[in-house]
Amino acid sequence: MRRIVAAFAVAAALIGGTAALIPTFSEDAGETAPIFGIKLPEGYRDWRLISVAHEEGKLNDLRAILGNDTAIDAFRAGKETFPDGTIIARLAWDYEKLPESEAAFGQAQSYVAIHPKNGVQFMVKDSKKYAATGGWGFAHFNDGKPGDAKIHEACFGCHQAAASRDFVFNRYAP
Amino acid sequence: MRRIVAAFAVAAALIGGTAALIPTFSEDAGETAPIFGIKLPEGYRDWRLISVAHEEGKLNDLRAILGNDTAIDAFRAGKETFPDGTIIARLAWDYEKLPESEAAFGQAQSYVAIHPKNGVQFMVKDSKKYAATGGWGFAHFNDGKPGDAKIHEACFGCHQAAASRDFVFNRYAP
Numbered sequence: 001m002r003r004i005v006a007a008f009a010v011a012a013a014l015i016g017g018t019a020a021l022i023p024t025f026s027e028d029a030g031e032t033a034p035i036f037g038i039k040l041p042e043g044y045r046d047w048r049l050i051s052v053a054h055e056e057g058k059l060n061d062l063r064a065i066l067g068n069d070t071a072i073d074a075f076r077a078g079k080e081t082f083p084d085g086t087i088i089a090r091l092a093w094d095y096e097k098l099p100e101s102e103a104a105f106g107q108a109q110s111y112v113a114i115h116p117k118n119g120v121q122f123m124v125k126d127s128k129k130y131a132a133t134g135g136w137g138f139a140h141f142n143d144g145k146p147g148d149a150k151i152h153e154a155c156f157g158c159h160q161a162a163a164s165r166d167f168v169f170n171r172y173a174p
Numbered sequence: 175m176r177r178i179v180a181a182f183a184v185a186a187a188l189i190g191g192t193a194a195l196i197p198t199f200s201e202d203a204g205e206t207a208p209i210f211g212i213k214l215p216e217g218y219r220d221w222r223l224i225s226v227a228h229e230e231g232k233l234n235d236l237r238a239i240l241g242n243d244t245a246i247d248a249f250r251a252g253k254e255t256f257p258d259g260t261i262i263a264r265l266a267w268d269y270e271k272l273p274e275s276e277a278a279f280g281q282a283q284s285y286v287a288i289h290p291k292n293g294v295q296f297m298v299k300d301s302k303k304y305a306a307t308g309g310w311g312f313a314h315f316n317d318g319k320p321g322d323a324k325i326h327e328a329c330f331g332c333h334q335a336a337a338s339r340d341f342v343f344n345r346y347a348p
Contacts, residue, residue: 045223049219049238052236052237053286054236054269055284057279063226093226104335108230110227111229158278159278161277169284171288
């Protein structure tokens with residue numbers, strides 16, 4: 001019996017060891033964005049959906065807001081402030097009219113995402129590290145490369161318009 | 175040694191058993207939709223993002239297309255036809271102008287998803303079961319309740335406009 005227990009412990013350790021190794025495959029990679037020192041979060045395209053949006057004006061895109069597990073949990077719990085470790089990703093795409101649904105409906109009907117546009121942006125919550133900017137660090141990447149200092153200087157000023165919701169523009173789409 | 179091997183086998187069986195049990199927590203639930211006999215796929219709101227879109231006309235919504243793992247793998251591999259087991263989910267929301275970004279930009283800027291609209295729809299690939307409709311079963315739910323037969327009768331006819339892409343309107347947004 002002692003042997004069996006020991007074997008279970010070894011098996012459990014092996015399983016635990018495998019699980020512990022997983023983060024080495026999902027470390028953030030590439031160059032560090034200026035000011036807030038954030039690297040492109042690995043695997044963000046696999047994160048769950050927070051919401052969708054359309055931007056008019058110069059941005060003129062269709063976009064998706066994704067969140068890591070901490071972000072999704074906080075949104076779903078309706079938290080007014082987000083806990084440290086929250087990361088929110090904003091992806092955006094140029095769009096075009098879909099000919100197949102125009103054919104099906106007999107009128108202009110669907111506008112669908114095509115190629116990425118306006119970069120990919122992140123909000124990273126760390127209330128100590130980013131205390132001067134509401135607890136949020138901001139990062140912008142184009143094709144995996146960080147944007148310049150100027151674009152990062154503009155982030156917090158713009159997000160202050162959403163100060164009453166912890167500087168987060170988007171809401172959770174149920 | 176034999177005992178240890180046996181214990182490993184028991185441990186493996188337990189682990190395997192745990193894995194095998196997981197589907198009991200994610201079984202499809204609720205009423206079955208007419209014609210194609212599909213239940214609301216459990217956990218679909220946690221699936222990964224395929225793309226985003228905007229519908230004009232009577233539909234007038236912002237939408238997200240999510241996919242189960244089989245769907246995501248097939249889209250990312252650029253497969254021309256989808257394997258059995260693929261499930262594609264179409265969620266849609268009414269939308270409104272976001273006052274916070276209008277304040278930040280000084281103009282109408284962002285339109286964001288608010289409450290669900292136009293139901294939730296699914297395409298389920300089973301080339302044998304749904305051979306008469308291109309290998310796809312279709313399902314529509316409003317607040318978790320299946321739509322009527324009429325709405326399900328219309329699905330395949332409309333999707334024939336996308337016959338050249340295995341009846342799937344949306345493309346993967348990179």
